[in-house]
Amino acid sequence: MNIVGITACTSGIAHTYIAKEKLIKTAISLGHKIAVETQGTIGIENELKKTDIDNADVVIIAADIKVTGKERFTGKRIVEVSTQVLIKSPRALLNKIQEELKV
Template identity: 80%
Template sequence: MNIVAITACTSGIAHTYIAKEKLIKAATSLGHNIYVETQGTIGVENELTKDSIANADIVIIAADIKISGKERFVGKRIVEVPTQLLIKSSKALINKLQEDLIPKV
């Protein structure tokens, strides 16, 4: 599964980057490709490319604040969660998303 994500918290420091690291670790351990953009007090880092968005099966927005650039994801399946959920249960969230994307036979 190809995943793109944005993480952002109210202070734009700790939870933004913790959520990013947890998400990357969970996704790669499950064999998925992932690209994560952060939006924090120092601005946007690792901005998602048009290609990574185009190839994404799912967009995860883990944010406690309003993020910029949501219009880039028109036509994509978007899941929005608070950063705390991603920090605590990133692997479970990815497993659930994978189950939902794969049709049951």
């Protein structure tokens, strides 16, 4: 499965990066391709490439705040959760998405 994601928390520091790392680590361990953008106090980092978005099977937005640039995902399957969901149970989330998409 090809995954793109955005992580963002209220302070834009700790949970943003913890959620990103958990998502990447878990996705890779399950054999998925992934690219994750962070949006925080220092702005956007690792901005998603158009080709990654175009090839994505799913977009995961793990955010506790409003994120910018969601219009890039028009026509894509979008899953929105809090950063806590991703931090506490990334494998369960990815397994559920995989099951729903039958990938």
